[in-house]
Amino acid sequence: MKELLMFTVVKLNMSFIDTNTGIYLNEKGWTLIELLFVLAILSIVISGSFELFRWTYKNWQEFYNDSLTRQDAVRSIDWIKKNLREAIPLSDQPAIIYASENTLIFYSNTDADDEPEKVELILSGSNFLRKVYQPDGSTPPYTYTGSPATTTLTTFCRNNNQNPIFSYFASPSENLSSLPLSESERRKVRIVKINLRMDLDLNNPPSMQEFTSEVSLRNVK
Numbered sequence: 001m002k003e004l005l006m007f008t009v010v011k012l013n014m015s016f017i018d019t020n021t022g023i024y025l026n027e028k029g030w031t032l033i034e035l036l037f038v039l040a041i042l043s044i045v046i047s048g049s050f051e052l053f054r055w056t057y058k059n060w061q062e063f064y065n066d067s068l069t070r071q072d073a074v075r076s077i078d079w080i081k082k083n084l085r086e087a088i089p090l091s092d093q094p095a096i097i098y099a100s101e102n103t104l105i106f107y108s109n110t111d112a113d114d115e116p117e118k119v120e121l122i123l124s125g126s127n128f129l130r131k132v133y134q135p136d137g138s139t140p141p142y143t144y145t146g147s148p149a150t151t152t153l154t155t156f157c158r159n160n161n162q163n164p165i166f167s168y169f170a171s172p173s174e175n176l177s178s179l180p181l182s183e184s185e186r187r188k189v190r191i192v193k194i195n196l197r198m199d200l201d202l203n204n205p206p207s208m209q210e211f212t213s214e215v216s217l218r219n220v221k
């Protein structure tokens with residue numbers, strides 16, 4: 001052991017004659033301890049760099065998830081408000097066809113023509129979907145038997161019946177809370193409040209975020 005320790009402190013000397021110049025060279029190399037020291041420093045630098053990379057990546061991922069969440073929430077709420085604002089009664093039927101915690105079906109003119117479409121906003125698992133049915137003909141009474149055009153508003157909506165997306169109001173102070181609403185209550189709805197709970201990855205930050213808004217039905221008197 002003693003010999004081994006002695007060896008580690010002996011410099012690794014290299015002596016030779018330069019064949020071009022004939023000059024005797026004596027270059028001193030590194031001791032084993034110096035080499036080990038350099039290796040130790042290098043490993044610290046490398047593991048530090050790795051930690052820095054991991055930290056940067058984690059922060060970037062959080063920022064990216066947060067951006068996606070906001071983007072989906074804003075887009076979903078925009079669609080809901082745009083369509084719901086134009087909700088319209090259909091002859092003797094109320095504008096709202098079905099109203100529960102996480103499903104809202106209504107008539108609304110969503111495009112440039114004169115006929116009302118049927119719009120379904122449905123939460124299915126964590127997928128929040130918007131389905132638009134075009135009317136079969138261009139004159140009332142309208143029927144909707146075709147296939148809908150479906151848009152996935154978001155795939156990471158975390159609402160449930162305890163934390164509903166929709167709540168319904170006859171006035172700012174009158175909450176219509178027995179869901180799904182009866183026909184007579186559906187006729188009373190003037191304001192719909194929206195509360196989207198969004199979380200792209202339940203197991204990783206950022207945590208659940210809530211986005212709220214409300215819309216007044218302008219065509220329902």
Ligand SMILES: [Ca+2]
Nearest residue numbers: 109110111115
């Ligand atoms: Ca239309």
